[in-house]
Amino acid sequence: MVTVIPSLSDQHLRSLTVLALLSRFLIATLTTSSTSLLKLFDSSPRLVLGDAVPPWTSSLLRWDAFHFARVAQEGHFYEHEWAFFPALPFVMHMSGSLLSYIGFGPSSPDWSMMLLGGAILAALFDSTRVLYRLSLHHLHSPSAAFLATALSLLPSSAATLRFASYSEPFFTYFSYRGMLACARSQWLSASVWFTLASAFRSNGILLSGFIVWNMLVAPYLSARRDILTPSRILYCTVLVAIPLMPFIHHNYKGYTSFCTTSTENLPNWCEGGLFPSIYSHVQLKYWNVGFLRYWTLSNIPNFILASPVLLNVYVFCAFYLSRLPRIFASLAPPVPPKEDDTSDSNPSLFLAPSLLPHVLHGLALTLVLTFSAHVQISLRVLPSLPMTYWAAARLLIERPKLGKAWVGWSIVWGALSCILWAVFLPPA
Numbered sequence: 001m002v003t004v005i006p007s008l009s010d011q012h013l014r015s016l017t018v019l020a021l022l023s024r025f026l027i028a029t030l031t032t033s034s035t036s037l038l039k040l041f042d043s044s045p046r047l048v049l050g051d052a053v054p055p056w057t058s059s060l061l062r063w064d065a066f067h068f069a070r071v072a073q074e075g076h077f078y079e080h081e082w083a084f085f086p087a088l089p090f091v092m093h094m095s096g097s098l099l100s101y102i103g104f105g106p107s108s109p110d111w112s113m114m115l116l117g118g119a120i121l122a123a124l125f126d127s128t129r130v131l132y133r134l135s136l137h138h139l140h141s142p143s144a145a146f147l148a149t150a151l152s153l154l155p156s157s158a159a160t161l162r163f164a165s166y167s168e169p170f171f172t173y174f175s176y177r178g179m180l181a182c183a184r185s186q187w188l189s190a191s192v193w194f195t196l197a198s199a200f201r202s203n204g205i206l207l208s209g210f211i212v213w214n215m216l217v218a219p220y221l222s223a224r225r226d227i228l229t230p231s232r233i234l235y236c237t238v239l240v241a242i243p244l245m246p247f248i249h250h251n252y253k254g255y256t257s258f259c260t261t262s263t264e265n266l267p268n269w270c271e272g273g274l275f276p277s278i279y280s281h282v283q284l285k286y287w288n289v290g291f292l293r294y295w296t297l298s299n300i301p302n303f304i305l306a307s308p309v310l311l312n313v314y315v316f317c318a319f320y321l322s323r324l325p326r327i328f329a330s331l332a333p334p335v336p337p338k339e340d341d342t343s344d345s346n347p348s349l350f351l352a353p354s355l356l357p358h359v360l361h362g363l364a365l366t367l368v369l370t371f372s373a374h375v376q377i378s379l380r381v382l383p384s385l386p387m388t389y390w391a392a393a394r395l396l397i398e399r400p401k402l403g404k405a406w407v408g409w410s411i412v413w414g415a416l417s418c419i420l421w422a423v424f425l426p427p428a
Helices: 008-037 044-049 063-072 079-083 088-099 111-125 127-140 140-149 160-163 166-183 185-199 202-221 230-258 278-287 299-320 324-331 353-371 375-384 386-398 400-422
Strands: none
Touching: 008 127, 008 140, 008 160, 008 324, 008 400, 063 079, 063 088, 063 111, 079 160, 079 230, 079 278, 088 111, 088 166, 088 386, 111 166, 127 140, 127 166, 127 353, 140 386, 140 400, 160 166, 160 375, 160 400, 166 185, 166 202, 166 353, 166 375, 185 202, 202 230, 230 278, 278 375, 299 324, 299 353, 299 375, 299 400, 324 353, 353 375, 353 386, 386 400
């Protein structure tokens, strides 16, 4: 009999699966128990769902979940609802209908069924195993990949990422799958995954940059310019355009709903240039989103709350980009080393050339979150970047004191954020 010895990667994946389940159990337990024991700051979930709904379901209705659930039941109607992309409401409606069909709830899915169905599906789309494979591809170290992935189980917005029916779990999963497909040169697959991600969040349009980088920029920098044929460039253009379709379609539906039904009393945004965007309009009108609009004294606490995740990304980007000459040199064809070469023969695991598009993408998104968005949403948006956890893993490996501080903050803040979510207090 031949004994099959599992590989280290297989052992890591099994361990991470157990840890992921444990993480979800602890987050759900803390959130639901807090809902049962503590008084709601805002009683609207109880008013909507009633007192008979169990704490598990009641704790799912917070913040943006109100908008998602209403759109799931009745579609986009009010102008401000167009800030929310349709994929999650669709998922909630279909999963809620399935629960009702199998007799788990009323014959017609209500809010509680849609919230519960969306949360169940969000749990099934767990990104842990995908992140491990992506980390292993780029870091070339099973132990570093395991560490980075384990850190992702301590998210900065635990309730939205690992408990509730929110867009973040789906967006993160599809983003990671697309990034992994891109790293493996599976271009069409990457475009499809990025398109699915873009149907959940508007910042998915930035993901197309990974296709451009891997198909065109990386070959150019590595002196493989002979493969940059017109057909390859055309194919890349098509693949890049596909993930933009959800954003374009969402705005087109908004335009036809508000700007073509009547010629009288048209909203001002209907005449907003060549491509009028209802999404941009509602973000500005209802959420006051724009460059430096959030930079007020009253919002200083929100900047403080978001500072750990922001600084984590900024520090990693500075670390990586400050070493670009060495990284670009590694992209060029190899040359024999000189006898007096004293360069570092053991560079950091986190300076792989393949990480450069992740750094540029992460830096662009973090700058937008810092200067042109509600900065506290960084706590639930930046976890969609694998670089967030690569940065944290680098701290633990190369700057242990800072790394331990990150882990400590993640545990304390993660638990506190669950309690804040349960009692309906910001941020979320």
